[in-house]
Amino acid sequence: MNHELSTMNQINIFVVNSGSSSIKYQLFKMPAQNPVCSGLVERIGLDNPSITHKVYLNGEEKVIKLNPEELPDHEAGLKEVNRLLAEGELAVIQNPADIQVVGHRIVHGGERFTTTTVIDGKVKEELKQTFQLAPLHNPASYLGIEVAEKIFTNATQIGVFDTAFHQTLPPKAFRFAIPNQYYTDFNIRSYGFHGTSHKYVTEQAAAYLGKADSKFISIHLGNGCSMAAVSNGQSIDTSMGFGPLSGLIMGTRSGDIDPTVIFYLVNQLGYDINQVSNLLNKQSGMLGLTGQSDMRDITAAIEQGDENARLAYDLYAYRIKKYIGAYTAVLNGLDAIIFTAGVGENDARVRELACAELDYLGIRLDEAKNKTRSKEINEISAADSRVKILVVPTNEELEIAQQCYAMVQ
Numbered sequence: 582m583n584h585e586l587s588t589m590n591q592i593n594i595f596v597v598n599s600g601s602s603s604i605k606y607q608l609f610k611m612p613a614q615n616p617v618c619s620g621l622v623e624r625i626g627l628d629n630p631s632i633t634h635k636v637y638l639n640g641e642e643k644v645i646k647l648n649p650e651e652l653p654d655h656e657a658g659l660k661e662v663n664r665l666l667a668e669g670e671l672a673v674i675q676n677p678a679d680i681q682v683v684g685h686r687i688v689h690g691g692e693r694f695t696t697t698t699v700i701d702g703k704v705k706e707e708l709k710q711t712f713q714l715a716p717l718h719n720p721a722s723y724l725g726i727e728v729a730e731k732i733f734t735n736a737t738q739i740g741v742f743d744t745a746f747h748q749t750l751p752p753k754a755f756r757f758a759i760p761n762q763y764y765t766d767f768n769i770r771s772y773g774f775h776g777t778s779h780k781y782v783t784e785q786a787a788a789y790l791g792k793a794d795s796k797f798i799s800i801h802l803g804n805g806c807s808m809a810a811v812s813n814g815q816s817i818d819t820s821m822g823f824g825p826l827s828g829l830i831m832g833t834r835s836g837d838i839d840p841t842v843i844f845y846l847v848n849q850l851g852y853d854i855n856q857v858s859n860l861l862n863k864q865s866g867m868l869g870l871t872g873q874s875d876m877r878d879i880t881a882a883i884e885q886g887d888e889n890a891r892l893a894y895d896l897y898a899y900r901i902k903k904y905i906g907a908y909t910a911v912l913n914g915l916d917a918i919i920f921t922a923g924v925g926e927n928d929a930r931v932r933e934l935a936c937a938e939l940d941y942l943g944i945r946l947d948e949a950k951n952k953t954r955s956k957e958i959n960e961i962s963a964a965d966s967r968v969k970i971l972v973v974p975t976n977e978e979l980e981i982a983q984q985c986y987a988m989v990q
């Protein structure tokens with residue numbers, strides 16, 4: 582580790598969240614937590630790639646939008662980002678050496694990575710063993726690490742794992758009822774994901790409510806969706822499992838499904854196992870039900886009277902509602918429900934449907950408050966609701982920067 586970092590009072594931490602076809606990034610000055618810039622590279626390897634880069638200057642936000650002819654891979658994407666960081670009027674660094682730490686979001690840590698980890702050659706080799714566990718995510722994170730090593734040659738590379746926050750799950754929540762040797766020999770168990778987000782939003786909610794000893798249900802609804810039961814800051818159950826496929830209905834992933842369907846697809850319809858994986862990971866969820874994976878398009882379709890879109894919405898919200906019931910039982914009480922991520926923060930109708938007819942559990946939404954928008958924490962429960970309902974904007978990148986900063990101190 583770079584010893585000089587610990588003696589400097591301010592360091593630049595660049596956080597990279599690599600998806601299969603996108604890269605989200607943010608640059609922070611730590612420990613001040615000031616975001617210097619942030620951005621999103623979309624449609625890597627596809628047609629019409631784009632980069633949206635935002636620079637925060639004296640309380641103002643300046644936006645650069647680029648539509649490069651092509652962005653064949655993550656390397657091309659991060660090179661463009663590096664150019665935006667270091668060149669032109671809105672440059673925020675002089676050269677790549679100004680970045681002292683690169684923090685990477687890594688979705689699956691498996692049994693091996695249970696906490697934030699400095700990445701070296703050995704760690705990279707071990708990361709390759711996790712590709713099969715999260716095929717949509719971990720290969721992309723690995724690529725992000727390789728590219729960042731080439732560009733930010735001086736930086737300490739650090740991995741922050743989605744699975745880490747769920748290390749507190751008790752065995753009764755993480756074990757499957759299959760013969761023990763599959764756990765002891767092959768580490769087949771539930772791991773849970775979106776931990777960085779569940780940790781961040783539940784800590785924000787605890788600070789907002791002034792209540793450290795609290796019982797929360799955290800509902801992360803992005804492209805991937807998961808819920809966590811969080812008791813006194815510790816995750817005790819979560820809806821994703823061995824990989825990020827089970828639980829809630831997602832943009833393109835099925836969520837919970839009876840495994841008998843898989844046997845039927847293979848034995849009766851002649852699917853091979855890669856086709857099944859592709860079907861459940863990439864062609865299912867809201868995409869499979871409606872032809873669209875983006876909730877904004879699905880809302881628009883409902884407004885046009887599309888019955889498939891309406892049914893898909895009902896399925897999506899009903900699954901969330903069932904997990905709210907399950908996790909209220911798991912927690913034996915409930916102080917607050919937290920909605921977060923792209924859909925959770927923006928889609929009032931999903932929140933309304935998921936919380937509908939739960940007054941028996943003391944959960945009552947205020948319809949008017951639910952329709953308001955805020956960049957801060959928004960309390961959307963009715964005045965007489967025993968359980969608070971909160972919309973808490975997530976910030977996985979800031980949480981990653983904080984964990985990286987703690988690591989290099």
Ligand SMILES: Nc1ncnc2c1ncn2[C@@H]1O[C@H](COP(=O)(O)OP(=O)(O)O)[C@@H](O)[C@H]1O
Nearest residue numbers: 803804805832874875876877922923924927928
């Ligand atoms: N205004 C909005 N209304 C409804 N859904 C939205 C809105 N804005 C974004 N979304 C949804 O958020 C999702 C992306 O969420 P995000 O948390 O960025 O996901 P990820 O990090 O997994 O890419 C998209 O599928 C999109 O449908």
Ligand SMILES: CC(=O)OP(=O)(O)O
Nearest residue numbers: 774775803804805825
């Ligand atoms: C774990 C996971 O599903 O991540 P994302 O929502 O970013 O796809």
Ligand SMILES: [Mg+2]
Nearest residue numbers: 803804805922
């Ligand atoms: Mg996300």
